[in-house]
Amino acid sequence: MSATTAPSRARTGRRGALGWIALVMALALVALVGGSLVYGGYQRRAVLDPDSAGPDGTRALVRVLEQQGVRVTIARDRAAAARALAAPDATLVMRDAPMLSDAALRDLAARARHTVLVEPRSRALDVLMNGSSLGGIARDEAVAPACEVPAARRAGDARATELLVPGIGVTGCYPVDGEFALLTRERDGRTVTALDGLAVLTNAALPLDGDAALAIGVLGQSETLVWYVPSPSDADEGTAAPTLAELTPSWVTPSILLLLTAALAAAIWRGRRFGPLVTERLPVTVRANETTEGRARLYAASGDAAHALGELRRAARVRLGRLLGLAAHAPAVDVADAVADRLRADRFVVRGILVDDIPRTDRELVAAADRLRDLEASVRAAVRTEGTTR
Incomplete structure (x- = not known):
């Protein structure tokens, strides 16, 4: 081996090693960024979340209620909400929970003295408010209460966006074209109230008109407030929709893993090695006149x-x-x-x-x-x- 060949091969080996190191670092960077995005997605709070300080969160309302002497408990599953509602004269606040059955909704509401639906949907309205339903959409403007509900009367004008249609025995407040922005039903000393939380309770909406007074009046009716954030795991056994893993045959996952392994092995086997490009001579040269x-x-x-x-x-x-x-x-x-x-x-x-x-x-x-x-x-x-x- 000549003296000039050894340094050349050494440089080529160093370039190859540096190439593999760069590849590993790039893969690690992609994994880190992807993991951060996934983790950030899980950590991102949902709309009307009591821990969220974003425009659509409700942390400001929780802090105001705590300053008013209300003890706020945030329950992120059904079991925790049921335990927290063991205290007498408690108020339950919950958004739409499509994973719960009708019986589960009734059971959870029966544990509370006051129930507040802050993102009502047709099924929950029908089950808990005697056949009430969703209505239309109003212009985002202040509306007078026009009812005798104490919380609405004290608050005065408030914002109305999503409207509701009252069922039998349900009182409506803040009317717009025959529909209402707030519904209340009282029976045997227990109340169920429904309102558009996005228009009244969020951090962005709370300072507008009488939204803050209305929110405090509706949610601050007792010394204990249980804010229930529904979880997909709260579904009753047998009522949850089958997952993709349950619908997929057992042989699909091993086959996909085997194909990915084969593709990775083929990419490494057939991949171009790291190093300088090599000029290849053409087999024949054709003259222009030909x-x-x-x-x-x-x-x-x-x-x-x-x-x-x-x-x-x-x-x-x-x-x-x-x-x-x-x-x-x-x-x-x-x-x-x-x-x-x-x-x-x-x-x-x-x-x-x-x-x-x-x-x-x-x-x-x-x-x-x-x-x-x-x-x-x-x-x-x-x-x-x-x-x-x-």
């Missing part, structure tokens, strides 16, 4: 005189445009007009030579090619003459 002659024979064999003349015209227009100082992609008509101006010739005749005339026979093709050659020669002579005169 290519031109071959294309000419193809044109002759096809008998397409118009196409052959079009190729000649295209090349001639490029050369003429270069002689006359035109743009490389100047239209054919502009080249013809510039040639006519330089030669002081008839525009229609020049356009016929460079653009319009269509040969139908080989004889006409030869004549057109001769006119094209003579025109180019005349332009070259005119340009050369002007350069000599200057």
